[in-house]
Amino acid sequence: MSTSRDTLLPMAFAIGSFVFAGTALALPGVEERSAGNAPAASSPDVAVIVYEQFQQFQAQIEALTGRVEQLEHELKQQREQEKARYVDVDARIGKLEKSVEEAGKVAAARTAARPSDEQPAEPATADATTAAEDEQALFDRGLVLVREKKFDDAISAFEQQLKRFPRGELTPTAMYWLGEMWRVASKPDLPKAGRYFYRVYNEYPKHNRASAAMYLHGLITCQDDPARARAILGKVIAQHPASKDAALAENALKNQCQ
Numbered sequence: 001m002s003t004s005r006d007t008l009l010p011m012a013f014a015i016g017s018f019v020f021a022g023t024a025l026a027l028p029g030v031e032e033r034s035a036g037n038a039p040a041a042s043s044p045d046v047a048v049i050v051y052e053q054f055q056q057f058q059a060q061i062e063a064l065t066g067r068v069e070q071l072e073h074e075l076k077q078q079r080e081q082e083k084a085r086y087v088d089v090d091a092r093i094g095k096l097e098k099s100v101e102e103a104g105k106v107a108a109a110r111t112a113a114r115p116s117d118e119q120p121a122e123p124a125t126a127d128a129t130t131a132a133e134d135e136q137a138l139f140d141r142g143l144v145l146v147r148e149k150k151f152d153d154a155i156s157a158f159e160q161q162l163k164r165f166p167r168g169e170l171t172p173t174a175m176y177w178l179g180e181m182w183r184v185a186s187k188p189d190l191p192k193a194g195r196y197f198y199r200v201y202n203e204y205p206k207h208n209r210a211s212a213a214m215y216l217h218g219l220i221t222c223q224d225d226p227a228r229a230r231a232i233l234g235k236v237i238a239q240h241p242a243s244k245d246a247a248l249a250e251n252a253l254k255n256q257c258q
Helices: 002-026 043-113 126-147 151-164 171-184 190-203 210-221 226-239 244-255
Strands: none
Touching: 126 151, 126 171, 151 171, 171 190, 171 210, 190 210, 210 226, 210 244, 226 244
């Protein structure tokens, strides 16, 4: 954007010089004096007209400069918001990798500790087991794509999971990650991300990602409806006071959503 200002202002001054010169030559009563003709207007009158037109043009230049600076500020803010979204999602992906690794270690330890002849008291049916495995496979595929930062592909994977298992055990977690992915997709869709976050904490209020979903929904809403966003962020603090998201919501109320 700074390049645009560097280009526009010299052009504006060049045009101003041209208009100024043309105006001075075309002013009524300013003609070359020929033999036997008296001047039609006095020099002070011409100077006043030229000065007034110069002031008008100068005001236009100042307005143009102000607009360029405003656009620069808006672009800077947009870049900072995009960077913050990527940093936030990247941090959450890091936490995800850690939690997946820890869950794998716990599962391995439980398997090793269980006697080989131990059988579940109530074995699940084959159909139920297959369905759970299918849902888990789709979810795991989405997580792999998230870790590889293939966000658009991850969206497709999670949406396929929700289509096949709209009320599965992993449905709220898939909704949460769809919200995250739509924030950083190649073509971000913040309203859609907000709708997924809302569904998480509205349909699954006791889920372990409910507070995070509520905080992120409030953060997104702040851009278009600050009053509603403050109400959502306030609910994070009231309903999840001991969570890390409550601290984030409090900070957002002070610094981002006023």
